[in-house]
Amino acid sequence: MLINLYKIIKKFVFFIFKIIFFFIISTNILLPNYNKKKINNIKKFNPTKVIMEHLKDSYEWHFWGEKKNEFSITLPIILWDNGLKFFNFSDFKNINNVFKNNNNIYKIFNGKIYKLKSLKDLKNFKKKYKVYNTVLNFSITKNVVVSFIISLLLLLIFINMKNSYKNYYPNNIFGKILEIIILFIIDISEKNIGKKKEKYIPFLLTTFFFILLSNLFGLIPTFPSITGNISITLTLSLFVFLFTIFFTKNNFWKHLFTIKNIPFYIGIFLIFLDIIEILIKPLTLCIRLFANISSGHIVLLSFICLIFIFKNIFSIFFAVPFTILISLLEILVSFLQAFIFINLSSLFIGMVVNK
Amino acid sequence: MDSNLIYIGIATISAGVSVLGAAFGIGKIGSSAMKAISRQPEIADKIQNSMIISCALIEGAALFGIVTSLLTVFK
Numbered sequence: 001m002l003i004n005l006y007k008i009i010k011k012f013v014f015f016i017f018k019i020i021f022f023f024i025i026s027t028n029i030l031l032p033n034y035n036k037k038k039i040n041n042i043k044k045f046n047p048t049k050v051i052m053e054h055l056k057d058s059y060e061w062h063f064w065g066e067k068k069n070e071f072s073i074t075l076p077i078i079l080w081d082n083g084l085k086f087f088n089f090s091d092f093k094n095i096n097n098v099f100k101n102n103n104n105i106y107k108i109f110n111g112k113i114y115k116l117k118s119l120k121d122l123k124n125f126k127k128k129y130k131v132y133n134t135v136l137n138f139s140i141t142k143n144v145v146v147s148f149i150i151s152l153l154l155l156l157i158f159i160n161m162k163n164s165y166k167n168y169y170p171n172n173i174f175g176k177i178l179e180i181i182i183l184f185i186i187d188i189s190e191k192n193i194g195k196k197k198e199k200y201i202p203f204l205l206t207t208f209f210f211i212l213l214s215n216l217f218g219l220i221p222t223f224p225s226i227t228g229n230i231s232i233t234l235t236l237s238l239f240v241f242l243f244t245i246f247f248t249k250n251n252f253w254k255h256l257f258t259i260k261n262i263p264f265y266i267g268i269f270l271i272f273l274d275i276i277e278i279l280i281k282p283l284t285l286c287i288r289l290f291a292n293i294s295s296g297h298i299v300l301l302s303f304i305c306l307i308f309i310f311k312n313i314f315s316i317f318f319a320v321p322f323t324i325l326i327s328l329l330e331i332l333v334s335f336l337q338a339f340i341f342i343n344l345s346s347l348f349i350g351m352v353v354n355k
Numbered sequence: 356m357d358s359n360l361i362y363i364g365i366a367t368i369s370a371g372v373s374v375l376g377a378a379f380g381i382g383k384i385g386s387s388a389m390k391a392i393s394r395q396p397e398i399a400d401k402i403q404n405s406m407i408i409s410c411a412l413i414e415g416a417a418l419f420g421i422v423t424s425l426l427t428v429f430k
């Protein structure tokens with residue numbers, strides 16, 4: 001009896017949900033002040049542009065608002081062009097994104113800074129921008145600022161934790177929580193590397209906490225996800241690459257380049273394959289982290305963009321729950337990716353050390 | 356027909372195909388790990404660890420495909 005009732009209620013609820021869903025999609029009548037002319041005048045909403053602006057790096061940290069109500073922090077631009085040159089991004093904020101400075105004219109286009117010879121070059125710049133030279137760019141962008149913040153936070157937390165130890169026991173909240181995770185990572189490195197693990201534990205711990213914190217910071221609104229940027233993940237994996245090259249046993253390179261008991265041409269092919277293997281291992285680490293985090297953010301943003309695509313208030317009822325669910329999933333992914341990065345990098349190091 | 360649309364269509368299909376491959380591989384790993392754990396529940400930890408590693412390796416291959424298709428879409 002009870003089960004039957006449960007089934008009937010379940011069917012009924014699903015039926016109502018279906019009706020609401022299709023009603024929302026198929027109608028625009030529910031929109032308040034519905035006016036076709038008004039809607040046609042509004043600029044066409046472009047979701048890919050919004051998503052790419054969120055994922056890309058930029059010279060200003062935008063918080064909220066547009067034009068007059070905008071609240072954003074402009075960040076310094078540092079260029080190397082016959083000596084270091086310091087600007088602020090607010091100098092570039094005009095119609096053409098151009099700044100004049102002592103006979104030098106700089107222009108920002110698609111996030112890159114070009115050096116122009118005269119102001120006449122601005123005509124047809126979009127078509128022939130590849131002709132002009134780019135300048136070496138060391139500017140402190142949004143992602144760099146956030147990575148500084150994260151590293152400062154890590155320093156604060158871990159120096160506090162270190163100072164709170166008395167008789168091998170932490171007297172600090174961070175210490176009590178983080179000790180479990182640290183022991184867990186040491187266990188992983190014990191499994192993968194073996195007895196020589198102590199050399200590599202500091203590297204593994206710092207990368208783990210850096211990746212974890214930057215993943216979690218990316219989920220806070222207005223903060224950029226710095227692990228969703230391929231250059232940062234590339235530098236992280238570059239360290240692993242350097243470890244696998246320089247901290248090897250003496251006979252590692254010898255094994256790589258010796259051809260024994262196999263035909264000569266196959267041996268050369270095998271050497272070629274080995275070198276590719278050394279290069280690809282850290283590259284997969286880089287691309288895995290980048291793709292996981294950025295794809296999660298793309299899914300999150302596309303669910304939010306559904307509201308603006310349907311132009312209907314009632315689309316909130318399925319857009320917001322889905323975004324909450326996916327952001328919960330993203331918390332899990334941020335822990336999992338940090339764990340996998342550490343696990344695989346220790347595995348690669350262990351393969352080289354124990355060969 | 357717009358040539359840009361054709362590119363986007365091909366890119367989305369290629370992303371779907373790469374995900375299919377990854378799903379097949381991860382499904383096989385999961386099923387065999389379940390079988391192994393049900394046979395020998397004592398070494399479940401070891402099996403889980405190696406399962407996650409091999410899942411990550413397969414995922415990496417699939418993500419290569421997804422990233423290339425993303426690059427074609429957003430270009």
